[in-house]
Amino acid sequence: xxxxxxxxxxxxxxxxxxxxxxxxxxxxxxxxxxxxxxxxxxxxxxxxxxxxxxxxxxxxxxxxxxxxxxxxxxxxxxxxxxxxxxxxxxxxxxxxxxxxxxxxxxxxxxxxxxxxxxxxxxxxxxxxxxxxxxxxxxxxxxxxxxxxxxxxxxxxxxxxxxxxxxxxxxxxxxxxxxxxxxxxxxxxxxxxxxxxxxxxxxxxxxxxxxxxxxxxxxxxxxxxxxxxxxxxxxxxxxxxxxxxxxxxxxxxxxxxxxxxxxxxxxxxxxxxxxxxxxxxxxxxxxx
Amino acid sequence: xxxxxxxxxxxxxxxxxxxxxxxxxxxxxxxxxxxxxxxxxxxxxxxxxxxxxxxxxxxxxxxxxxxxxxxxxxxxxxxxxxxxxxxxxxxxxxxxxxxxxxxxxxxxxxxxxxxxxx
Numbered sequence: 001x002x003x004x005x006x007x008x009x010x011x012x013x014x015x016x017x018x019x020x021x022x023x024x025x026x027x028x029x030x031x032x033x034x035x036x037x038x039x040x041x042x043x044x045x046x047x048x049x050x051x052x053x054x055x056x057x058x059x060x061x062x063x064x065x066x067x068x069x070x071x072x073x074x075x076x077x078x079x080x081x082x083x084x085x086x087x088x089x090x091x092x093x094x095x096x097x098x099x100x101x102x103x104x105x106x107x108x109x110x111x112x113x114x115x116x117x118x119x120x121x122x123x124x125x126x127x128x129x130x131x132x133x134x135x136x137x138x139x140x141x142x143x144x145x146x147x148x149x150x151x152x153x154x155x156x157x158x159x160x161x162x163x164x165x166x167x168x169x170x171x172x173x174x175x176x177x178x179x180x181x182x183x184x185x186x187x188x189x190x191x192x193x194x195x196x197x198x199x200x201x202x203x204x205x206x207x208x209x210x211x212x213x214x215x216x217x218x219x220x221x222x223x224x225x226x227x228x229x230x231x232x233x234x235x236x237x238x239x240x241x242x243x244x245x246x247x248x249x250x251x252x253x254x255x256x257x258x259x260x261x262x263x264x265x266x267x268x269x270x271x272x273x274x275x276x277x278x279x280x281x282x283x284x285x286x287x
Numbered sequence: 288x289x290x291x292x293x294x295x296x297x298x299x300x301x302x303x304x305x306x307x308x309x310x311x312x313x314x315x316x317x318x319x320x321x322x323x324x325x326x327x328x329x330x331x332x333x334x335x336x337x338x339x340x341x342x343x344x345x346x347x348x349x350x351x352x353x354x355x356x357x358x359x360x361x362x363x364x365x366x367x368x369x370x371x372x373x374x375x376x377x378x379x380x381x382x383x384x385x386x387x388x389x390x391x392x393x394x395x396x397x398x399x400x401x402x403x404x405x
Contacts, residue, residue: 095396124361170373212365243392262398263403264398265401277392277395277396278370278387278391279364279385280375281384281385281386282379282383282384282385282386283379
């Protein structure tokens with residue numbers, strides 16, 4: 001048996017083709033640490049063999065487990081608090097203002113958490129709107145999607161461990177929206193739980209459906225190359241309403257990829273809006 | 288308070304721009320054509336010029352050229368119904384920094400102004 005490092009070219013190609021995730025040389029260790037268990041469990045002797053299996057049917061248990069293992073599920077309640085401040089201080093008030101100016105009839109507020117992991121983001125939004133804008137809470141529709149079926153199931157269950165609760169949930173919100181169900185953790189209230197529809201969706205494969213006022217897609221684009229980022233941003237553009245907003249992670253931006261979004265700001269937080277003002281910057285001003 | 292000069296021959300449009308900018312905390316000077324704008328611009332300490340293109344007496348492109356001859360730095364935005372690429376390019380060649388096609392979204396417009404002036 002050779003001691004030379006395994007050739008990871010094929011498995012990297014499959015990972016990229018199936019998930020869009022790029023494993024560069026410095027992250028190659030992730031293949032061993034995250035996918036090594038798939039070799040053991042399925043009696044495969046190399047990542048090349050695994051690549052062959054993964055090129056097959058996508059509804060197989062091994063493929064599902066591959067998706068779980070290779071994608072990142074880091075999340076927490078109210079992650080990047082400034083984003084939520086921008087939501088309640090600026091985005092929703094503007095949405096209400098615009099909504100009023102179009103005839104006054106109350107329109108639902110549709111929000112999509114793309115790559116919403118185990119639900120903390122969507123539940124944070126729902127709790128916040130319930131607290132700050134009780135008048136629009138009844139007409140709030142939230143959709144949270146994730147590539148991982150396990151994440152979607154966990155999100156749907158609405159159960160959070162003490163550890164997860166301690167990452168972002170204040171005592172006040174805990175008392176208002178959670179019920180302790182065991183010594184391990186809490187269930188979110190049915191009022192908040194019923195506000196969110198959780199679905200499995202691969203952003204690279206599943207067509208984007210619906211029309212949304214706000215799309216959250218945070219810390220996802222960073223895993224993709226420029227072509228895939230552009231593809232995803234174009235997809236969002238098709239489902240975001242003309243007055244709608246796109247919220248990305250703090251280090252992500254459509255700038256340089258698509259000029260159909262313009263930057264909006266709230267304090268140091270940036271988010272994006274379809275360029276309905278129709279501004280073009282002079283070539284030297286391009287940002 | 289930062290001073291913005293808004294130029295448009297439509298009084299309704301001018302009022303809308305003025306109100307939007309005032310909500311944003313800016314002092315707004317207004318003019319109805321390029322010639323009047325040029326007179327108001329001189330020595331007034333204007334930090335941003337927002338101008339229409341098609342106007343009587345002096346059009347927007349001429350105004351931009353005149354301003355640029357005197358001031359290379361002040362940011363200039365157009366706010367116009369002209370969306371044709373050649374006209375836009377002649378605006379950039381004259382010295383406009385950004386070209387906005389009407390109608391404008393007040394909140395987004397204000398944010399663009401804020402970013403330019405920050």
